[in-house]
Amino acid sequence: MFGLALRTLRFRAGGFAAAFLSMFLGASILMTFGSMYDTAVLGGASGTGQETMVTMASVVGGWGLLLVVFAVASTLTLSVRQRAEEIALLKSVGATPRQLRRMIVGEAAVLAMAAVACAVMPAALAGRGLLELLISTGQVNADVSYVFGPLAVPMGLVITFVAATGAALLAVRRTARMRVTESIADAATDQGRMSKKRIAGAVLFLLLGLDLAIVTATAMRNEGSDAMSTAGQASIYAAIGMALLGPIMIRRVVAVLAGTVERLGGVTGYLAVCNLRRRTGQLAGALTPIVLFTAIATGTxxxxxxxxxxxxAAGLAKSVEQKNIETLNLVVIGMIVVFAAIMLVNTLLAATTYRGREFGQQRLAGSTRRQVLGMVALEGAVLTVTGVLLGTVAALFTILPYASVRLGSALPEGSPVVYAGVTALAVVLTLGTALGAARRAVRSPAVAAVTV
Structure with a gap:
């Protein structure tokens, strides 16, 4: 089956692009911040500069690790669900669940190795640029030498490989156990039924976020800016918990908005609601980066x-340590914005392009190209509303306790324009990507799309 995995990768390269890109970006992020630790230990750094780089490597690298593992798992799960018919066909000709697992895990392993190899050079360049930023802001001495490799490369390789193969194994378990008829039915009506393990995982991450929020508001009350260490992580854990509940949340939002969408959209609205109810599982994968982007960007x-x-308010100038923290936060925002934005575009492209045959069938049944595009736009709007709503709730796990600690107020400081900007970017990325992919998908004749 490993040989079959290699042949599948060779002849269906486009179908694995989303998974490969998520691994490539993840490995790049991990190795970039891993190089800060290499430089801190082996580059001649000392004192505050060394501490700054070690802190950046551990904090940002740790957050990046969590996000990378979750993003890779989400992308691979979407990929496996899209191949349910192919897996059912393999079962019908005698493939066993064990053979299917070996094939999917083998594909993920090859993709992970290739992604890490391609990410080494970009990560090395990004790490050098990050060091130059720290030197230019006076946080690291100019005589520190950049070092890349001893920790950065092994960390990127091991974590990416384990995340990819582990996610592939988890993603294929349910599909591999199904009967052939069940697999085909699941591919056609992917309603995103949540397992008990997924629900338990969501509850666990939400409780971790709540715990850190409570710790920030109580134990960290007199710790000044050090409270960021717990407050910042609270929104990340909460966002992951919210994203894991994606299928349930999409169904709830659709139930509330279905009547309005159908009245305003007519036939297009009806089609959008039907597809939102039938494709909940696949849409939940696209929801994840919206939630992460909104929560972490807004919270930080x-x-x-x-x-x-x-x-x-205290009449204090920023100390070197406080400037370090601000730089760290800006780096986090930059990393999250780029990573989440690319993952959002990547996931939506994979999910929408895959639906070319579905769009062809709808057009053969009487729908026009305009109605198909309107349906995709309404689906994207509902998806954006759900993602921004969940991300906003997750951001409150950071914002409210930190405002209470530092200002003694339940309301944070900051312009509403910041939140409007985050929301607008989420809308543009979601609708722009979905509509762009859908336009390309409906350019071909409907008959040709159905027979592909």
Whole structure:
């Protein structure tokens, strides 16, 4: 089956692009921040500069690790669900569940190795650029030498490989156990039924986020800006918990908005609601990066605004340590924005392009190209509303306790324009990507799309 995995990768390269890109980006992020630890230990750094780089490597690298593992798992799960008919065909000709697992895991292993190899050079360049940023802001001495490799490369390789193969194994388990008829039915009506393990995982991450929020508001009350260490992580854990509940949340939002969408959209609205109900599982995969982007960007930006307001109210100038923290937060925001934005585009492209045959069938049944595009736009709008709503709730796990600690207020500092900007970017990325992919998918004749 490993040989079959290699042949599948060779002849269906386009179908694995989304999974490969998520692994490539993940490995790049991990190795970039891993190089900060290499440089801190082996590059001649000392004192505050060394501490800054070690902190950046551990904090940002740790957050990146969590996000990378989750993003890779989400992308591979979407990929396996899209191949349910192919897996059912293999079962019908005698493939066993064990052979199917070996094939899928083998594909993920090859993709992971290739992704890490391609990510080495970009990560080395990004790490050098990050060091130059720290030197230019006076946080690291200019005589520190950049070092890349001893920790960065093994960390990127091991974590990416384990995340990819582990995610592939988890993604294929349910499909491999199904009967042939069940696999085909699941591919056609992917309603995203949640397993008990997924629900338990969602509850666990939400409780971790709540625990850190409570710790921030109580134990960290007199710790000043050090409270960021717990407050910042709270929104990440909460966002992952919210994303894991994606299928349930999409169904709830659709139930509330279905009547409005159908009245406003007519036939297009009806088609959108039907597809939202039938494709909940696949849409939940696209929901994940929206939730992560909204939660972490909003939470971190308002947390930093609150910190700036607290220092101004106390009449204090920013110390070197506080400047380090602000730089760290901006680096986090930059990393999250780029990573989540690319993952959002990547996931939506994979999910929408895969639906070319479905769009062809709808057109043969009487739908026009305009109605198909309108359906995709309404689906994207509902998806955006759900993702921004969940991300906003997750961001409150960071914003509210930190505002309470630093300002003694339930309201954070910061302009509403910040939140509007985050929301607008989520809308543009979601609708722009979905509509762009759908336009390309409906250019071909309907008959040709159905027979592909």
């Amino acid at each position: 930006l308002y947390m930093q605004s609150t910190e700036n307001a607290a220092l101004e």
